[in-house]
Amino acid sequence: MNRWYNKPCERVMEELEVDFSGLTEKEVTTRRDKYGFNELIEGEKASAFLIFLEQFKDLLVIILLGAATISIILGDIESSVVIFLVVILNAILGTVQHIKAAESLNSLKKLSSPTAKVLRGGVKIEIPSREVIVGDIVYLDAGDYICADGRVIENYSLQVNESSLTGESESVNKQVDVIDEEDIPLGDRKNMVYSGSLVTYGRAKILVTEIGMKTEIGKVAMLLDDTSKKKTPLQVSLDDFGKKLAIGILIICALVFALNIYRGYTLISAFMFAVALAVAAIPEALSSIVTIVLAIGTQKMAKEHSIIKQLQAVEGLGSVSVICSDKTGTLTQNKMTVKRLFVDDKVVLTNDIALDNNLQKNIIMQSILCNDSIISDDKEIGDPTEVALVNLGRVFSINELELRKMYPRLGEIPFDSDRKLMSTVHNIDDKNTMITKGAVDVIIRRVTHIQTNNGIRKVTKEDIKSIENKNEEFSKLGLRVLGFAYKEIEEKEEYNLEDEKEYTFVGLISMMDPPREESKKAVEECIKAGIRPIMITGDHKITAMAIAKEIGILHEGEESVEGREIENLTDEQLIKKVQDISVYSRVSPEHKIRIVKAWQSRGNIVAMTGDGVNDAPALKASNIGVAMGITGTEVAKDAAAMVLTDDNFATIVKAVENGRNIYNNIRSAIKFLLSGNTAGILSVLWASILALPMPFTAVHLLFINLVTDSLPAIALGVEPYKENVMKEKPRGINTPILTKDFTIELIFEGIIIAIVTMLAFKIGNDNYGEGMGRTMAFATLCLSRLLHGFSSRGNENVFRVGMFKNKYSWLAFGVGSLLLFSILLVPALNGVFEVTYLGFNNIINIILLSLCSFIVIQIGKTLKSIIISTKR
Ligand code: ATP
Numbered sequence: 020m021n022r023w024y025n026k027p028c029e030r031v032m033e034e035l036e037v038d039f040s041g042l043t044e045k046e047v048t049t050r051r052d053k054y055g056f057n058e059l060i061e062g063e064k065a066s067a068f069l070i071f072l073e074q075f076k077d078l079l080v081i082i083l084l085g086a087a088t089i090s091i092i093l094g095d096i097e098s099s100v101v102i103f104l105v106v107i108l109n110a111i112l113g114t115v116q117h118i119k120a121a122e123s124l125n126s127l128k129k130l131s132s133p134t135a136k137v138l139r140g141g142v143k144i145e146i147p148s149r150e151v152i153v154g155d156i157v158y159l160d161a162g163d164y165i166c167a168d169g170r171v172i173e174n175y176s177l178q179v180n181e182s183s184l185t186g187e188s189e190s191v192n193k194q195v196d197v198i199d200e201e202d203i204p205l206g207d208r209k210n211m212v213y214s215g216s217l218v219t220y221g222r223a224k225i226l227v228t229e230i231g232m233k234t235e236i237g238k239v240a241m242l243l244d245d246t247s248k249k250k251t252p253l254q255v256s257l258d259d260f261g262k263k264l265a266i267g268i269l270i271i272c273a274l275v276f277a278l279n280i281y282r283g284y285t286l287i288s289a290f291m292f293a294v295a296l297a298v299a300a301i302p303e304a305l306s307s308i309v310t311i312v313l314a315i316g317t318q319k320m321a322k323e324h325s326i327i328k329q330l331q332a333v334e335g336l337g338s339v340s341v342i343c344s345d346k347t348g349t350l351t352q353n354k355m356t357v358k359r360l361f362v363d364d365k366v367v368l369t370n371d372i373a374l375d376n377n378l379q380k381n382i383i384m385q386s387i388l389c390n391d392s393i394i395s396d397d398k399e400i401g402d403p404t405e406v407a408l409v410n411l412g413r414v415f416s417i418n419e420l421e422l423r424k425m426y427p428r429l430g431e432i433p434f435d436s437d438r439k440l441m442s443t444v445h446n447i448d449d450k451n452t453m454i455t456k457g458a459v460d461v462i463i464r465r466v467t468h469i470q471t472n473n474g475i476r477k478v479t480k481e482d483i484k485s486i487e488n489k490n491e492e493f494s495k496l497g498l499r500v501l502g503f504a505y506k507e508i509e510e511k512e513e514y515n516l517e518d519e520k521e522y523t524f525v526g527l528i529s530m531m532d533p534p535r536e537e538s539k540k541a542v543e544e545c546i547k548a549g550i551r552p553i554m555i556t557g558d559h560k561i562t563a564m565a566i567a568k569e570i571g572i573l574h575e576g577e578e579s580v581e582g583r584e585i586e587n588l589t590d591e592q593l594i595k596k597v598q599d600i601s602v603y604s605r606v607s608p609e610h611k612i613r614i615v616k617a618w619q620s621r622g623n624i625v626a627m628t629g630d631g632v633n634d635a636p637a638l639k640a641s642n643i644g645v646a647m648g649i650t651g652t653e654v655a656k657d658a659a660a661m662v663l664t665d666d667n668f669a670t671i672v673k674a675v676e677n678g679r680n681i682y683n684n685i686r687s688a689i690k691f692l693l694s695g696n697t698a699g700i701l702s703v704l705w706a707s708i709l710a711l712p713m714p715f716t717a718v719h720l721l722f723i724n725l726v727t728d729s730l731p732a733i734a735l736g737v738e739p740y741k742e743n744v745m746k747e748k749p750r751g752i753n754t755p756i757l758t759k760d761f762t763i764e765l766i767f768e769g770i771i772i773a774i775v776t777m778l779a780f781k782i783g784n785d786n787y788g789e790g791m792g793r794t795m796a797f798a799t800l801c802l803s804r805l806l807h808g809f810s811s812r813g814n815e816n817v818f819r820v821g822m823f824k825n826k827y828s829w830l831a832f833g834v835g836s837l838l839l840f841s842i843l844l845v846p847a848l849n850g851v852f853e854v855t856y857l858g859f860n861n862i863i864n865i866i867l868l869s870l871c872s873f874i875v876i877q878i879g880k881t882l883k884s885i886i887i888s889t890k891r
Pocket of ligand 1: 434457458500558
């Protein structure tokens, strides 16, 4: 085994045949054959057969199988074959849907797959982590997941959490120096980093030594957790409902069985009656429909820039009542341009900047040196705030790379959003100098001197006042303001937070980050939908207020507070006050968690955005953690339930709308299935109580299950999304899917369909005998359910919902009817499906009865809408 840690960097580079400008693309291609891709080979995936077997674990299916087995023992082979067929076909359907859903989640995951910043041919580029190869030089920043094992070759206070490998939760400091020991444990290899660990602080460059399965994590073959396996709350509650339903059905079947035995039926026919009831009553398609609707929904959302990482987020989105959003980049464009400077007590507009003024030149040079961003081939790489400063330099023909070569960085204390400062050390005019930029209110507390055109002097109270006033004035214009200061500092190995004090103040640079055009509309839509938008930003209070007012988040009577003001409040006080606050500024990540929790204690479902490494706990604490796809760190993306590929607030609102629609479609499909089953149960119960012959044979029930249940239910799942969902209030998260209204409605619809079915049975039975009765009951139940597919498309009557809006409903109805009438009208099929030839009159009767059920249900829906609107 190669011990990279006890070799100096140069040796490692020599052995891996690479220099400080990184690999060339040509070398990468040749290495690819040798090393392959940087990916872990996934462990055994559940085979299709195993997934198929899983489908038989359901209690309802077990009841059916039990019934089939007893049927065989009793000699009724035909019924048991039919039941087996129902169960097997359903299991196949379930397996296909399960695999499809897993595939779609996997493809979504790929969309949000991690990237790495590498140096290739002297140029820093971003590539998918999968393409990283041995010998690559990779840049690491706080918040990155490390994608390969590597030797640290440049280090700026890098701290790494290696708990996935070592179990140690404390971050470890890394170094470049050689470790002159042999066989030291992984946790002590301070100059190495390992794939799967997380950068918690600082920056570094590493040289990749091992990729894919050769990495330490690859050897352990530990895979990152797979969230797709988790069931959503809806699926859990449906499972629970299924169990209760199974018990209910068993009890009813037992009663019917007992009643029929009492009546003197033979054991076989009493039993078959009970089995028919069970088959009719069990909604086999229920859970597969939910899975498929969720899978289709998430695909649609991915196209609209929101990638769902946890399926439960889809349902949760529909209940979101508060969206806490970052400002920079989410509500604003994150395209910053410098607008004005403030130096020597004077405001200088960008157009008036003159480099022959020493002070102005100084602040611009400092802003480029204390800066990690670059513009390469017209591509801006780095934090937009810093890119704006690099752009300003370019206007004056200052190339950031050349300037940084002239004054190399000798040390640094990286930016973090808690401290709101960044410092770098350079040798300028033979003096070791620390340059610091950051939030004005933080810088100002640390200055002792001020630089003016007339030289450096002690800072006065008036100076401070004047800087604060300017900061406020700029902020009121919605500008983002950075302060700049520097100091001479003795040379040392490492610089720390203690050094960030006793500065000489240079000036302010303010930049514009205009709101996104769509933010205002999205905020308005949010408010209409009963969702409270909240701005949480690290930026200055006044800048935040200016932008919040402009886009409609901050209104008269609502408050804007700073992070430190929250610190003075107890949790109880915050819970009381939280409703009055629309804007939080100068917030650090811990404040975010308190804000989320306060809203949650008031019974709200909170979506929270985040991008930084420290945002992960708040993302996890919120109900729907939303990570930024472009600017977000890998850690934030990992902790989130949803990733925005365009970092846009409007996308969250769109996702909420989609979430509501998907939930509604699932609800319609469930209602359709359950009302159909209710009709089936009632018909069989009715026959049993009135001692009539059995209204359906086993083959009929098979047909109903596979055709009239599944087809319209799938069509309901893909019902086009309705626009008016955003005019309603959010659904309470604890509202069960089977609300009282919902249950009453589905039972009512079930009763109507059962009535027409039994009327058809009676007409056939009374006039032509049992066989005709059964055929008519079967045909009427089928046709009524196919028509019911239309009725279930919304809360209002189908004409208001729009008869022609869902072409899949028509397709389901067309295919279903075609199959039904083929059975009824093609003599060769009559025998197979145990139906009697109907004749013209009876066909008309069937159609009329089915239409009757359809019309009565429409009347019911219309009356309900009238009652609701008069109540309002
Ligand atoms: P949001 O939280 O809405 O994304 P933000 O980008 O302003 O807003 P942070 O990134 O936490 O939030 O930044 C907080 C403050 O730190 C900024 O207002 C700015 O004053 C300062 N700041 C931001 N970026 C840098 C940087 N690269 N170097 C120095 N200071 C910075």
